[in-house]
Amino acid sequence: MSEGGITLSLPPLLEKDPLIAKKQKVLQARSITLEFQISVSGLACEDEALQVLDKMVQAARVLYLDELELYFAGEDDTGPFSPRNELESLNLVLDVLSSSHQNTTNEKQQILHMLADRVVKMIESFGIKHTEEMMIEKDKYDANDLLLKWGEDNGVRTKLQIAHYEGAGRGAVAVEDVNVGEIALEVPESILISEEVLSESDMFQVLNGTDGMTTETMLLLWSMKERYNPNSRFRVYFDSLPQEFNTGLSFGIDALSVLEGTLLFEEILQAKQHLHEQYEAICPVLCSTYPDIFLPTLYTWDKFLWACELWYSNGIKVVFADRKLRMCLVPIAGLLNHSLCPHILHYGKVDQVSKLLKFTLSRPCKEGEQCYLSYGSYSGSHLVTFYGFLPKGENPYDVIPLDIDAPKVEDLSSQPSTSGSDWTTHMVRKPGSFKKNGNYGLPPPLLAHLRAALQEDDIVLHPEMSNSSIINKENERAVLETLISIFDPMMEGLTDADCHDSGDSSWDIKLAQEFKKLHREIISSVIAACSSGLEMLDHL
Numbered sequence: 001m002s003e004g005g006i007t008l009s010l011p012p013l014l015e016k017d018p019l020i021a022k023k024q025k026v027l028q029a030r031s032i033t034l035e036f037q038i039s040v041s042g043l044a045c046e047d048e049a050l051q052v053l054d055k056m057v058q059a060a061r062v063l064y065l066d067e068l069e070l071y072f073a074g075e076d077d078t079g080p081f082s083p084r085n086e087l088e089s090l091n092l093v094l095d096v097l098s099s100s101h102q103n104t105t106n107e108k109q110q111i112l113h114m115l116a117d118r119v120v121k122m123i124e125s126f127g128i129k130h131t132e133e134m135m136i137e138k139d140k141y142d143a144n145d146l147l148l149k150w151g152e153d154n155g156v157r158t159k160l161q162i163a164h165y166e167g168a169g170r171g172a173v174a175v176e177d178v179n180v181g182e183i184a185l186e187v188p189e190s191i192l193i194s195e196e197v198l199s200e201s202d203m204f205q206v207l208n209g210t211d212g213m214t215t216e217t218m219l220l221l222w223s224m225k226e227r228y229n230p231n232s233r234f235r236v237y238f239d240s241l242p243q244e245f246n247t248g249l250s251f252g253i254d255a256l257s258v259l260e261g262t263l264l265f266e267e268i269l270q271a272k273q274h275l276h277e278q279y280e281a282i283c284p285v286l287c288s289t290y291p292d293i294f295l296p297t298l299y300t301w302d303k304f305l306w307a308c309e310l311w312y313s314n315g316i317k318v319v320f321a322d323r324k325l326r327m328c329l330v331p332i333a334g335l336l337n338h339s340l341c342p343h344i345l346h347y348g349k350v351d352q353v354s355k356l357l358k359f360t361l362s363r364p365c366k367e368g369e370q371c372y373l374s375y376g377s378y379s380g381s382h383l384v385t386f387y388g389f390l391p392k393g394e395n396p397y398d399v400i401p402l403d404i405d406a407p408k409v410e411d412l413s414s415q416p417s418t419s420g421s422d423w424t425t426h427m428v429r430k431p432g433s434f435k436k437n438g439n440y441g442l443p444p445p446l447l448a449h450l451r452a453a454l455q456e457d458d459i460v461l462h463p464e465m466s467n468s469s470i471i472n473k474e475n476e477r478a479v480l481e482t483l484i485s486i487f488d489p490m491m492e493g494l495t496d497a498d499c500h501d502s503g504d505s506s507w508d509i510k511l512a513q514e515f516k517k518l519h520r521e522i523i524s525s526v527i528a529a530c531s532s533g534l535e536m537l538d539h540l
């Protein structure tokens with residue numbers, strides 16, 4: 001901290017960040033530095049401090065951009081880029097402000113306080129704007145009362161209760177206001193269900209000696225049996241689990257046929273086929289060779305699928321106190337639902353000293369409000385396949401990948417560095433979804449790629465001309481028409497006969513229809529963006 005003013009620094013980009021070069025380019029293009037000065041004297045000092053805060057937030061957003069956000073960010077976008085990015089960025093800025101408090105003058109502390117308060121308000125209002133509302137069906141659920149009590153007897157500490165939410169099963173509700181940086185839930189390492197449980201089980205000797213048997217598969221087989229073990233030390237946990245998970249892996253034929261023409265159709269078929277092959281390769285032979293350990297009634301295909309769905313929808317990767325990463329089922333935490341704008345972003349590391357897995361809030365959760373977790377940056381198709389739901393709100397990860405010829409990686413070094421040329425795969429999402437950009441709302445790297453690919457040989461255009469006032473109308477027209485020629489047939493491939501009246505349909509058909517509607521919306525909005533781009537060109 002300098003004598004006359006305050007110096008604040010954001011952490012540098014990490015060398016190991018695979019996106020470092022792209023992020024550095026964005027920082028340079030926008031003349032963003034990671035060090036900030038605030039003067040502490042003079043009348044304008046509060047205004048100046050707020051302007052600096054704005055710049056800090058913009059810089060933090062760039063540091064936290066993920067690959068998809070970088071791809072879709074328009075050249076002039078300053079964010080927000082996604083709820084995840086925004087919450088990470090604001091929390092980083094808050095940490096920097098809070099850690100600069102010590103050993104400084106009162107005057108400087110006041111400014112830092114004022115800025116920290118401002119960031120907390122920004123986090124709060126961002127959360128309110130993007131929160132997912134769910135209706136509570138009942139706020140008591142007996143099996144779960146037992147689960148909470150069992151957890152607390154085993155060292156769980158929590159500010160959450162269990163409630164039942166319409167369309168989402170159980171969820172966690174805050175019993176008091178919990179602020180940013182406070183802990184909503186702590187689960188001791190000793191009750192995490194991970195590979196540690198295997199060595200205690202009778203099947204371990206058999207499985208451990210089997211060729212190609214992974215720890216994940218062993219855990220799957222273990223949970224199929226443990227589910228029915230009356231003496232299990234996780235009896236209360238297993239009793240609290242749903243009888244059916246209703247994920248995409250359990251879709252029936254009718255629901256699958258609704259999905260024809262979408263990529264989800266293939267995704268589910270392939271995932272299911274893989275699981276079938278795995279089941280056939282493992283279970284029948286174990287049951288016939290070791291019928292005392294692997295009871296045939298417990299190792300049916302349906303029960304195998306149940307266990308797969310349990311681990312896919314509830315498994316969390318955790319770094320234990322011994323620094324080893326293990327896939328786990330986490331009692332109590334497994335009750336938290338997912339949101340695009342979650343309260344809890346980070347939760348994967350057991351505290352070395354207390355041996356507790358802590359769930360700390362990245363945005364405040366008021367008493368009575370559902371407390372959400374982030375399961376990860378997943379598309380709707382992934383969430384349907386492995387979790388069985390589509391989150392409410394605009395999911396920035398809902399993209400349609402495009403199978404268009406991108407330059408080979410080895411050709412890239414010979415090209416000028418442009419906003420588009422360093423991307424080897426392309427995709428679209430709803431234009432304007434999460435963040436609007438110029439370029440008709442379409443991703444700049446895709447447009448740059450198509451502009452370069454479609455330009456007439458005798459006109460040499462720099463692909464970065466998207467922002468240039470000189471527009472090659474013919475080239476622009478060719479780009480937009482090409483995109484329409486890709487998306488029109490995609491739309492035609494989606495029949496709409498099944499998109500009406502889902503009132504009496506079963507859960508899987510409803511979910512498939514919901515997904516198809518989303519897929520259709522992405523395609524039609526891209527076509528609309530291209531059409532209005534063409535109209536714009538007509539008037540130039």
Ligand SMILES: C[S@@+](CC[C@H](N)C(=O)[O-])C[C@H]1O[C@@H](n2cnc3c(N)ncnc32)[C@H](O)[C@@H]1O
Pocket residue numbers: 132167168169170171242245313314333334335336337338339386387388389390391392
């Ligand atoms: C880790 S569990 C969460 C607890 C779960 N609701 C239960 O009753 O067991 C994950 C499952 O919760 C449901 N879920 C999570 N987030 C949801 C959301 N935003 N909307 C609807 N269902 C959700 C899905 O069924 C998902 O597979």
